[in-house]
Amino acid sequence: MEEHYQHLYEALSQVDGYIYPNEIDLHWGLMIVLYPYITGLVAGAFILASLERVFNIKALKPTYGIALLTALSFLFVATLPLVSHLQHPLRSYEIFMTPNPTSAMAIFGFVYLWYLMVVLLLEIWFDYRLDFVIWSKTSTGFKKLFYKVITLGINDTDEKSAKLDDKLGYFITVLGIPSAFLLHGYVGFIFGSIKANPWWSTVLMPVIFLFSAMVSGIALVMVIYMVVSWARKVKIDMLCLDTIAKYLFYILIIDFTLESLDQIHRLYEAEESFDIIKVLVGGKLNITLIYMQVLFGTIIPLSVIGFFQIYKPTEKIRKISYFFVGILVLIGIFFMRWNVVIGGQLFSKSLSGFTTFNAVYSGLEGYLMMAVWLILPLLILTFLLWLMPPWKKVSSHE
Amino acid sequence: MGTERIVNKRRKFFQTSAALLGGTLLYSIIKPFEAIAQTEEEPTIDDKNLPLWGMGVDIESCIGCGKCAEACKIENKVPEEPFYFRTWVEQYTVKNDGEVKIESPNGGIGGLKQSVPDEDIFKSFMVPKLCNHCTKAPCVQACPVGATFISPDGVVLVDETYCIGCSYCIQACPYGARFMNPVTKVADKCTFCYHRITKGLEPACVEVCPTNARVFGDLRDKKGDLVKFLQDNPTQVLKPHLNTHSRVFYNGLSSEVK
Numbered sequence A: 001m002e003e004h005y006q007h008l009y010e011a012l013s014q015v016d017g018y019i020y021p022n023e024i025d026l027h028w029g030l031m032i033v034l035y036p037y038i039t040g041l042v043a044g045a046f047i048l049a050s051l052e053r054v055f056n057i058k059a060l061k062p063t064y065g066i067a068l069l070t071a072l073s074f075l076f077v078a079t080l081p082l083v084s085h086l087q088h089p090l091r092s093y094e095i096f097m098t099p100n101p102t103s104a105m106a107i108f109g110f111v112y113l114w115y116l117m118v119v120l121l122l123e124i125w126f127d128y129r130l131d132f133v134i135w136s137k138t139s140t141g142f143k144k145l146f147y148k149v150i151t152l153g154i155n156d157t158d159e160k161s162a163k164l165d166d167k168l169g170y171f172i173t174v175l176g177i178p179s180a181f182l183l184h185g186y187v188g189f190i191f192g193s194i195k196a197n198p199w200w201s202t203v204l205m206p207v208i209f210l211f212s213a214m215v216s217g218i219a220l221v222m223v224i225y226m227v228v229s230w231a232r233k234v235k236i237d238m239l240c241l242d243t244i245a246k247y248l249f250y251i252l253i254i255d256f257t258l259e260s261l262d263q264i265h266r267l268y269e270a271e272e273s274f275d276i277i278k279v280l281v282g283g284k285l286n287i288t289l290i291y292m293q294v295l296f297g298t299i300i301p302l303s304v305i306g307f308f309q310i311y312k313p314t315e316k317i318r319k320i321s322y323f324f325v326g327i328l329v330l331i332g333i334f335f336m337r338w339n340v341v342i343g344g345q346l347f348s349k350s351l352s353g354f355t356t357f358n359a360v361y362s363g364l365e366g367y368l369m370m371a372v373w374l375i376l377p378l379l380i381l382t383f384l385l386w387l388m389p390p391w392k393k394v395s396s397h398e
Numbered sequence B: 001m002g003t004e005r006i007v008n009k010r011r012k013f014f015q016t017s018a019a020l021l022g023g024t025l026l027y028s029i030i031k032p033f034e035a036i037a038q039t040e041e042e043p044t045i046d047d048k049n050l051p052l053w054g055m056g057v058d059i060e061s062c063i064g065c066g067k068c069a070e071a072c073k074i075e076n077k078v079p080e081e082p083f084y085f086r087t088w089v090e091q092y093t094v095k096n097d098g099e100v101k102i103e104s105p106n107g108g109i110g111g112l113k114q115s116v117p118d119e120d121i122f123k124s125f126m127v128p129k130l131c132n133h134c135t136k137a138p139c140v141q142a143c144p145v146g147a148t149f150i151s152p153d154g155v156v157l158v159d160e161t162y163c164i165g166c167s168y169c170i171q172a173c174p175y176g177a178r179f180m181n182p183v184t185k186v187a188d189k190c191t192f193c194y195h196r197i198t199k200g201l202e203p204a205c206v207e208v209c210p211t212n213a214r215v216f217g218d219l220r221d222k223k224g225d226l227v228k229f230l231q232d233n234p235t236q237v238l239k240p241h242l243n244t245h246s247r248v249f250y251n252g253l254s255s256e257v258k
Helices: A004-012 A030-055 A057-080 A080-085 A108-138 A142-148 A157-194 A204-231 A238-269 A274-282 A287-309 A315-341 A367-387 B002-036 B067-075 B138-142 B168-172 B206-208 B225-231
Strands: B053-058 B087-095 B099-104 B123-132 B149-150 B155-160 B214-218 B248-250
Touching: A030 A080, A030 A108, A030 A157, A030 A204, A030 A238, A030 A315, A030 A367, A030 B149, A057 A080, A057 A108, A057 A204, A057 A367, A080 A367, A108 A142, A108 A157, A108 B099, A108 B248, A157 A204, A157 B206, A204 A238, A204 A315, A204 B155, A238 A274, A274 A287, A287 B225, A315 B225, B053 B123, B053 B225, B067 B087, B138 B149, B138 B168, B206 B214, B214 B225, B225 B248
Parallel strands: B053 B248
Antiparallel strands: B053 B214, B087 B099, B087 B123, B149 B155
16 A cells, blocks of 8 residues: 555656646556457457458468467456456456446446357357367377367267358358457447547547457467467468458558547547647657557558558568568557557546656556466467367368 | 257257356346335435435635545545545636646645745636536446446445446546545545435535535525525536536636636
8 A cells, every 4th residue: 555655646746737636546557458459459350360251351261260269369368457457356247247237338248258158269169169079089188188078069070060060150250240340349439438538538439449459450360370380380371461461451541540530630629628638649648659659550560561562572571571560560559559548547637737657567557467468368379279270170161 | 960960959059058148148137126126116316305415616715725625534534645535625826827727735635825926816716626416427327337326315426335446437527526445445436425414414524614615405405505505696517518417516617617
């Protein structure tokens, strides 16, 4: 407690202008930055998988399985930073027991469960069921046991059965696309519906969240696909990589356009809150917004991939460029979340001053914990790729 | 193996899954209504037989002594540190050059002192702030579990045993009237001293105010002090454009006040 007070006294000494006395502490810190970031990665990775399956973009096939498992790994972790951020985490189940129907936040648990249980798990299960049956006969030890249990006793291996899996899997994917839109558009609404906060309160917020989610998920799968290929020492499918990059390019353009529209709209309307937001963007968010999000996270990636659409350098150069572009986009979207969550709390609702955000390294809300929540899904993914490698699949959807 | 058998197996699997999921969902939907189903009709804020509490604040009378903020902290065991306030007093100073200086060191506790030299001051006034007990409260709308609610007599309260501490209500409040209590670890705010007003007493801030700058009362009591205050003075609420239907009314509210 003393340490917390010390932290607040320090923030108090750095207050600029006037803020309401209860506003010194930022109530949402790094964990809430992670929450939309991770859910966005899930939605984006899933949408990339759907592009292949529903929209029949065959060039993306090598990434289908990786994209689904990536989405699942991150979805497992998505709620953990949220729950750990609660002051009473043991009461978190109340959100399922007595959800307040007027609350934008209350439905998250249900949207999450729907996405996890109905969409992702089912789709992956239908995609892998036949493989589980086959693998359960050829493996030993833990793997054998896992495959046996996970077939849920449905051991048919004939063609008709595989066809049915494919059909149902396709149906789930079709259902999954609006679900992915719902998942992340909804996360945007949690912020966009707060009329008290002019930085958040925009009708574009859910749409911006959705497109930035797609951008980050696609970039993540692109990077993971490259890393997995390098680790497996197999040749990267350049057609696949170029295609992913192309989609990244298109969606990044839409995302950037929407965000620019939001800012231009603010600038042009110049409402009551404009003066403070202008100072916020030019000051406290200068580095994270102008440099990290816009320059490194958007302009440079757009320029590089855009250039490749006109002129294609050697494969080696493209590969390296794509890798760094992917990383830059991931960093850029992280800072987009940062700018929304932290940025929205830096200025006072009195519109007359600023508080500061000094994140700590240790503790549940610190940088170290943030690193844990970002590394954990990658460990889960590594485990899943070992347990159910998409490249060893026997069955394959049409 | 025939297609029919496979379909049957899948169908059974889906039926079981759907039943489990449906059961959980149904339970979560029904549970909040248990209390309603088992008791008689609960009173609501529209019940004309109950009082509808509100407050009038006379900016012209406030001298910025900060006694209200101090009494509130003592009465409601609000942590002493200068980051937690159920009520506070702001000092506005409009300088001759048009610049507006707003201050509220320690919420005004100990008395507000003017830091601008007299010759530079165009005008200066004090504004006591507290929860506005909105009829259309954004915090109540936002609370994911329904831990914050409006009592039938119109007071926005927090169920301390139920709040999960997500801070969404704090984000939703346009007035900065809520804080996370570091001791109880739940959202905290002005209750109009609910433990006092339900016994016929006045809120602590009202009782200690030496200049009667705060008028507490029942908006339905046509002969009461609050209704009289509203009749005699042109009043305004804070941030009216947000349409929260605040029940704290200010007399002498200047446009500089945010």
